[in-house]
Amino acid sequence: MSASLAKHGLLIFGGAVAAFPFYWMFTTSFKEFSEAAKSPPALWPTSWHPENWVDAWQYPHTLWGNAFANTIFIATATTIGVLATSVLAGYAFARMRFRGRDALFAILLVTIFIPGEATLIPQFVLMSRRYLGWYDTYTAQIVPFLSTIFSIFLMRQFFRSVPQELQDAARIDGAGHLRFLWHVALPLVRPALITITLLEFLAAWNAFLWPLIITSRPEIRPIQVQLMQFTAEGGSRYDLLMAGAAFVILPTLVVYLIAQRYFIEGVARTGIRG
Amino acid sequence: MSAPARIAAKRRRVLFEHLEAYAFVAPALILIGLFHILPGIAAFVMSLTRWGVIYERWAWFENYATILDPSGSRFGDFINSLGVTVWYVLLTVPIEMAIALVVAYVLYQGTAGRAAYRVVYFMPYITSVVAAATIFEWIFDANFGFLNYLLGLVGIGSQAWLREPRGVFQMVGSALGASVPDGLAGPSLSLVAVSIFTIWHFIGFQTVIFLAGLTGISRELYEAARIDGADDRQIFARITLPLLSPTIFFVAIIATVGAMRSFTQIYVLTNGGPLDTTRTVPLLIFRTFFERTSVNGIGLGAAMSFIFVLIIIGITLVQFRVLGRRVFYG
Numbered sequence: 144m145s146a147s148l149a150k151h152g153l154l155i156f157g158g159a160v161a162a163f164p165f166y167w168m169f170t171t172s173f174k175e176f177s178e179a180a181k182s183p184p185a186l187w188p189t190s191w192h193p194e195n196w197v198d199a200w201q202y203p204h205t206l207w208g209n210a211f212a213n214t215i216f217i218a219t220a221t222t223i224g225v226l227a228t229s230v231l232a233g234y235a236f237a238r239m240r241f242r243g244r245d246a247l248f249a250i251l252l253v254t255i256f257i258p259g260e261a262t263l264i265p266q267f268v269l270m271s272r273r274y275l276g277w278y279d280t281y282t283a284q285i286v287p288f289l290s291t292i293f294s295i296f297l298m299r300q301f302f303r304s305v306p307q308e309l310q311d312a313a314r315i316d317g318a319g320h321l322r323f324l325w326h327v328a329l330p331l332v333r334p335a336l337i338t339i340t341l342l343e344f345l346a347a348w349n350a351f352l353w354p355l356i357i358t359s360r361p362e363i364r365p366i367q368v369q370l371m372q373f374t375a376e377g378g379s380r381y382d383l384l385m386a387g388a389a390f391v392i393l394p395t396l397v398v399y400l401i402a403q404r405y406f407i408e409g410v411a412r413t414g415i416r417g
Numbered sequence: 418m419s420a421p422a423r424i425a426a427k428r429r430r431v432l433f434e435h436l437e438a439y440a441f442v443a444p445a446l447i448l449i450g451l452f453h454i455l456p457g458i459a460a461f462v463m464s465l466t467r468w469g470v471i472y473e474r475w476a477w478f479e480n481y482a483t484i485l486d487p488s489g490s491r492f493g494d495f496i497n498s499l500g501v502t503v504w505y506v507l508l509t510v511p512i513e514m515a516i517a518l519v520v521a522y523v524l525y526q527g528t529a530g531r532a533a534y535r536v537v538y539f540m541p542y543i544t545s546v547v548a549a550a551t552i553f554e555w556i557f558d559a560n561f562g563f564l565n566y567l568l569g570l571v572g573i574g575s576q577a578w579l580r581e582p583r584g585v586f587q588m589v590g591s592a593l594g595a596s597v598p599d600g601l602a603g604p605s606l607s608l609v610a611v612s613i614f615t616i617w618h619f620i621g622f623q624t625v626i627f628l629a630g631l632t633g634i635s636r637e638l639y640e641a642a643r644i645d646g647a648d649d650r651q652i653f654a655r656i657t658l659p660l661l662s663p664t665i666f667f668v669a670i671i672a673t674v675g676a677m678r679s680f681t682q683i684y685v686l687t688n689g690g691p692l693d694t695t696r697t698v699p700l701l702i703f704r705t706f707f708e709r710t711s712v713n714g715i716g717l718g719a720a721m722s723f724i725f726v727l728i729i730i731g732i733t734l735v736q737f738r739v740l741g742r743r744v745f746y747g
Binding site: 147150151153154157158160161162164165167168171179180181182183184227228229231232234235236239240241242244247250251254257258259260261262263264265266267268269286287289290292295319320345348349351352367370371374379381384385387388391392395396399400403406407410411412 | 434435437438439441442444445446448449452453454455456457459460463516519520523524526528534535536537538539540541542543544545546547548549551552553554555556558560561563566569617620621622625626628629678680681684685699702706715718719722723725726729
């Protein structure tokens with residue numbers, strides 16, 4: 144009994160540490176400024192100030208509306224792109240026979256080990272006017288991310304588990320690969336599609352370093368870059384800064400709480416560490 | 418149908434199947450080739466040039482010589498950053514792994530509300546680093562931060578946390594009245610603060626991976642051990658740990674490489690300061706690269722990132738040798 148009590152005590156303490164920053168963000172975002180910067184801190188707002196959220200949204204030099212529209216646009220475009228490219232490639236690597244298949248797949252395996260810190264500078268140069276001329280555009284924020292090795296692997300893994308008998312039956316009925324893929328295989332790999340959609344959308348939502356260096360016009364920058372600029376300008380207005388952080392965190396938190404199983408299992412299955 | 422016609426028809430079909438398959442893989446392969454593989458190769462080529470604002474000239478291994486010349490300032494910067502990086506790994510990876518292992522094991526044993534705990538522990542990991550770092554800046558605030566309030570409750574004075582360049586060993590030493598020489602000052606308090614953030618952010622990831630590994634261990638083994646009269650401690654040491662060792666090994670490698678490559682959290686929390694005490698190698702590379710407006714930032718940055726990649730590979734190989742030997746693969 145006491146062991147189980149200790150166990151729960153430990154887990155609750157850990158959970159409180161994990162959750163506290165979120166709690167602190169939400170409560171601070173509703174506090175009056177003088178109360179936010181008070182010692183000792185107030186654990187619960189004495190008066191609620193939802194207008195903080197409005198003030199943060201309208202803070203001088205911020206373009207939250209643009210930033211959200213940009214992020215939603217970029218995240219949607221990249222997610223659709225990743226789904227399309229990885230379904231096709233994953234299917235081909237799992238279920239089609241063609242010369243060079245295993246060699247191409249081996250190359251993909253190896254390129255996982257090309258580290259981001261080495262490729263960042265050449266990628267930046269590639270976007271410059273001399274080469275692609277994509278600097279400071281949406282294109283630069285979308286096209287390089289339309290395919291990821293991780294999602295190809297995941298799709299291949301799932302398509303391999305589709306029974307061969309189904310494919311044989313489809314072939315006898317005269318269905319080609321495209322029709323079999325669309326009508327039979329895709330519905331069977333739905334969990335993988337959901338996992339990729341959630342993880343890719345999350346990755347695009349949280350994208351920071353690349354948009355920071357590849358854009359300069361505030362109108363086309365995404366929310367994470369906007370939030371960083373806001374933190375720089377907001378100084379010590381922590382009531383407003385916490386509202387800004389809440390803008391960025393809240394949508395992902397809601398989606399996560401609804402679909403947490405797919406997030407957690409997707410990460411457990413692939414071992415991707417951001 | 419005649420034999421030659423049959424062969425021709427078969428050829429056409431094989432050709433069509435091949436074209437179809439290539440069409441399926443082409444979009445993915447072209448994108449990955451252009452934006453991932455090509456830059457990987459280009460990184461090495463660029464490290465052999467003088468390239469600032471514009472490409473200047475071919476330079477062979479000049480950049481490498483500049484960085485690795487022990488009398489030059491670039492070498493000092495690089496070694497200093499490497500030291501910070503090593504401290505950062507030591508401050509984060511072992512603690513993350515120990516906590517995650519304990520949490521995963523307790524959750525695995527089956528507690529009421531296991532799913533709820535899992536959701537809460539994983540929450541920080543899906544949160545944007547920029548937004549979470551903004552919250553932690555507030556918690557670490559020197560004047561009104563929550564952490565200083567907690568310290569005050571146990572009678573410890575306020576700290577500057579993210580703005581504190583002094584080494585923690587030195588600070589503890591001077592608090593206890595002992596003087597610690599500068600050489601043993603240890604990582605700065607600001608690096609410790611960044612590490613606290615990192616641990617908070619990644620615990621959930623490692624817990625989930627450990628949990629997946631634990632779930633893979635056959636229940637029958639536990640039952641058999643129990644029938645043979647083994648107690649909890651023996652079961653953990655003789656069954657759980659050995660069978661989980663491949664997972665522990667995997668997490669150790671992934672976490673070490675991930676910590677060495679960390680950028681965003683450090684950039685947002687301290688931008689490498691104060692006094693460069695949190696400037697890990699990725700931040701040094703980033704800064705060198707953005708010096709391109711002055712001299713040779715791209716050439717030097719590319720060379721530095723290549724040296725760093727070699728160091729990471731070297732450390733990973735050492736881990737494989739040292740830890741890999743202890744892994745039990747059933």
